[in-house]
Amino acid sequence: MIDPDVPLETQVARQAKIIDALIRRANREHDLSGSAYSAFQSAVALQGQVWAKTRDLERTESELEVVRSDRERTRRTLTDALAALEGGVALFSEGRLEVCNELFQHLLPDIGARVRPGLSLEDYFEAMAESRHLVSTDRRIHSSLTRARHGPVGTSVLSFVIELAQDRWYQINLQRTSADTLVILQTEITGIVRKNRSEKENLIDEQAQYLQAAFEHMGSGICTFSRDGEVILHNTGFRELLGLPFTLLQKGTSLTQILGFIRANGLFQTADLAEVDGWRDRLARHGRLRRRLRHSGGRVLDLHVHPLPDGGFLVDVKDVTLESRATEMLEKRVGERTAELTRANRRLTAQYEAQARVEEELRVAKEAAEAAVSSKTRFLAAASHDLLQPINAAKLLISTLRESAEGTPLSPSLERLDGSFQSIEEILHALLDISRLDSTDGALTPADVCLGTLMQSVIEDQTPVAAKKGVRLDAVPCSAVVRSDQRYLMRSIQNLVVNAIQYTGAGGRVLVGCRRRPGSVVLEVWDTGLGISAHDQTRIFDEFARAENVPFGSGMGLGLSIVERTCRHMGHKVRVRSKPGVGSVFSIEMQVVPGRRMPAADAPDQPPPSETMDRIVLIVENDPDVLFATTQKLESWGASVLAAASTEEALQMVRDIGMAPDIVLADYQLDRGDTGIEAIKAIRAETGVKVPAIMITADRSPELIRKGAEIGFAVLTKPVQLGRLRPLIDWKTRWQAPEGPGPDKSLP
Structure with a gap:
């Protein structure tokens, strides 16, 4: 009925209320009951309950007394422990002072009366900031207190140093021990601060001696000045290079005195001295100063002035007499050499101007040649339609006449006439192809091309020609896909096959096929024809070049030139192997397009044409x-x-x-x-x-x-x-x- 976790005072009060209620209930039942026996039983039960509650109450009071005694003993023990500590200690709970030792209370005597239990943390720091015994602190107290309230539990969340009157120093540490408990420790560090100060002064003195020794061993003259322009440190070289007396150049001597002595004794040329007169102003504007001075004794000095962090400056003087003389000698030689180079430059300029005129003439000639080639290309492109129109009409008429005159004496003449027009057509196509390949307009259009399709088309076209001449024409199927211009690659293959048929006698054979290589494919055209000598193999790809063993009138020598131009523009490699009397092998090596397969042709196999075209x-x-x-x-x-x-x-x-x-x-x-x-x-x-x-x-x-x-x-x-x-x-x-x-x- 009673929660054992609540305070003992609350448990005792609740038990007293329960006993009082039971007593009132027993009295009420005694008054209302008509049976003496029932009343007696109720009284006995009530008396037992009262005795039990009384024992619980007495036990609870005893435990409460023990707790109070332990709490008081713990408080006295904590107070004694805090008093035994060397530094000031205070415990704040929920932002209020719970307990502190005497040193914490009287650290600042003028606020000691205010440091009592119940004082808030903010009020304590406010009073500390207002104390006349506080000289300074290394940070703002109020902003530090705000950060301390949100620090992690169990760690030091704030630490700062304060200076008190009479050169006393304390370090203040704030540490959270729980979510609502904060401990402040005040540790005196006066001895440490004074010792560090003494060591720092000794170190500065030692460094000054080291610096002076370093200055003395430098090859140049060094002198440092304060922000007021007074000498701080210098070495012997500075005094000797400037020619200053020992009595003048001492610690505390002003720059004005030094410049006055130099001006009065004429130690430097007037122009050089005028430059140095306003050096502090120029140093303030530009951040550095460098001047070359000429001493009256003949020495040449380089003067460098550098600013120091404290507002002073450092002067560095170096003897550069030998360097200056070497520079003057070098400048003299450079002047002489410059004069020679100037004369040579005039000659070269004249030659360059003459060369420029020649180059301009060559450029004009080149532009004229390019314009002529471009004009030729445009003319051939524009005239191709007009040139091919009459040839087309003539071939159609010849074909009609051949069918009509078949079996008559005119048939051989018409066949020869058809062959003549065929030759004209081939020459015209070759000239147009060469013109387009030589043009600068980019006649080639690279695309993915299936070699099998091109080979099949060429074989179908040339099979009748080969059969008519008695040459066997075969091809090995190939499904490789390459990157090339379809039209010109087909023309190249056709030219190679036509040449092979043309220079192979009756009963010979022409074979077209491909060889696979890593990353490439080589298309080869084999024949058993005349063959080509080693001497002719070096020139057969030139325009109008033919082998010496070919019969007269067998072509103009343009087909292989078209093949070579096409392969050169597309990056293909064309080669030839041949032996006179045995045959030749022409090959074109091309890069394979990986992972590509050309789709099957959309058209079905073409049926043979009907006898009559009823259309x-x-x-x-x-x-x-x-x-x-x-x-x-x-x-x-x-x-x-x-x-x-x-x-x-x-x-x-x-x-x-x-x-x-x-x-x-x-x-x-x-x-x-x-x-x-x-x-x-x-x-x-x-x-x-x-x-x-x-x-x-x-x-x-x-x-x-x-x-x-x-x-x-x-x-x-x-x-x-x-x-x-x-x-x-x-x-x-x-x-x-x-x-x-x-x-x-x-x-x-």
């Missing part, structure tokens, strides 16, 4: 000869041809027939800014059908190929190869049915 073909071509030749060729294949010279004519023909054509063949460059792209878009928009389209152009730029992939048309370059044109038309009209309106898709 409506719309041709958009501005050149009348090419338009006529293309129309004749397509009609000979059985197609129904709509021939238009512009986009507007093509749209009108579509409106006339009232339906979309099966395919559109368009030239890229039309008249008056019109293009084949606009024609294809307009026809598709007019018919609402994505009509298959082929762009036949002399433009070989990668931008046009990317545009074709975006809009959806294939690109064939002029002169068009009929062996590719008809299969492509047949595949597009058979396997790519025209689509309805919708987003454009890429077409091969």
Whole structure:
């Protein structure tokens, strides 16, 4: 019923209240009960409870008395212990003074009467700060007290030193012993402070002697001045270098006296002395001073002045007579050498001016040459369309005539005529390729290229040529992907294969394949042809260079030059191994693109073209000869041809027939800014059908190929190869049915 953890006084009071309540209850039951026996039983029980509570009360009072006695004894013991300590000690609990010894109470006599139990910590420090016996403290008391209240328990949270009257010193330490208890210790350190002060003075005297000894052993003259300009320390060298008397240069001599003596005795030249007169002002402005003085005795002195931390300054004087004479001699020699160099410089300037004029003439000539090359490149690029147009028309007409004259006496002549135009086309392409590779406009466009695709395309093109000559042409499949320009790499492979076929006799063999190497792949073209001598191998990659053993009229020697230029621009390595009468091996080494696999071709295997091309073909071509030749060729294949010279004519023909054509063949460059792209878009928009389209152009730029992939048309370059044109038309009209309106898709 009673919590044993509460104070004993509270337990006794609560027990008395319980006994009083029981007595009142017994009296009330005695008055109300009608049975004497019941009353007797109640009285007996009540008496037992009263005796038990009385014993508890007596035991509790005895324990309380013991606790009070122990507490008083502990307090007396703590007081005696504090009195026995050498320093002042005080115990603050919950911010109030609980107990302290006599030394703590009377450390500051004028506030001793206020140091009594119950004094707050703030009031004690306030009284300490106001005491007239406190001379100084090494920190602010109130800010230190604020930090002490939040310090960790069990450690010293504040320590500072105070100075009292009569040169007495005490160290004050504050330490937290619990969350609400703070102990203050006052330890006298007067003896330690006085001893340190004495040792410091002795050390300063010793250092002064050491410093003086160090000054005396220096090679230059040293003198230190106070902030008032009086001499503090100096060495013998300073006095001797300046020529000052011993009696003048003593401790306490002012700088003004020294300068007055120097001026009165003419120890330095007047100009030098004028410079030194205002040296303290210049030292204050610039932080340092350096002057060279000439002594009347012929010596040359360097004077350096440095500021000191206490406001004084240090003067350093050094004899530099020998150095000055050496410098003067050196300056004289330098002057003589400078004069010689000046004369040589005039000669070199004249030579340089002459060389500059020559270089300017060379620069102008170089710019003119570059402009000529650039003009040639632009001319060839601009003229390529006009040059290839008649060749394209002639090849189409020759092809039509060959089919018509087959089996007649004209057939051999037409075949030779076709071969002549083929040679013209190859030479023209070679010249255009060389021009583009030599231009500064960056004709190459690096991309990830699958070698297998390029090799297969070249093999398909050259197989008929090889079969006609009786040469066996084979290729080993390769799936390596390299970084190169697709068009020019294909041209390089084609040139190597064409050369191999051309210089291999009937019954010979040409093999194309690749060899894997770490990080690279080597494409090789083997042949069993004429072979090349070691002398010719060093020059066959030059323009118009041919081996000595090749027959006359077998080419202009441009193919290998294109290969060498392409490989040089792309960083590929081209090599040749050959033996006359045995054959040759041309190789191109390229870096492999790791982790790349080219996607499979979108188009299925092309079926063989049908005998009759039963299709409506719309041709958009501005050149009348090419338009006529293309129309004749397509009609000979059985197609129904709509021939238009512009986009507007093509749209009108579509409106006339009232339906979309099966395919559109368009030239890229039309008249008056019109293009084949606009024609294809307009026809598709007019018919609402994505009509298959082929762009036949002399433009070989990668931008046009990317545009074709975006809009959806294939690109064939002029002169068009009929062996590719008809299969492509047949595949597009058979396997790519025209689509309805919708987003454009890429077409091969």
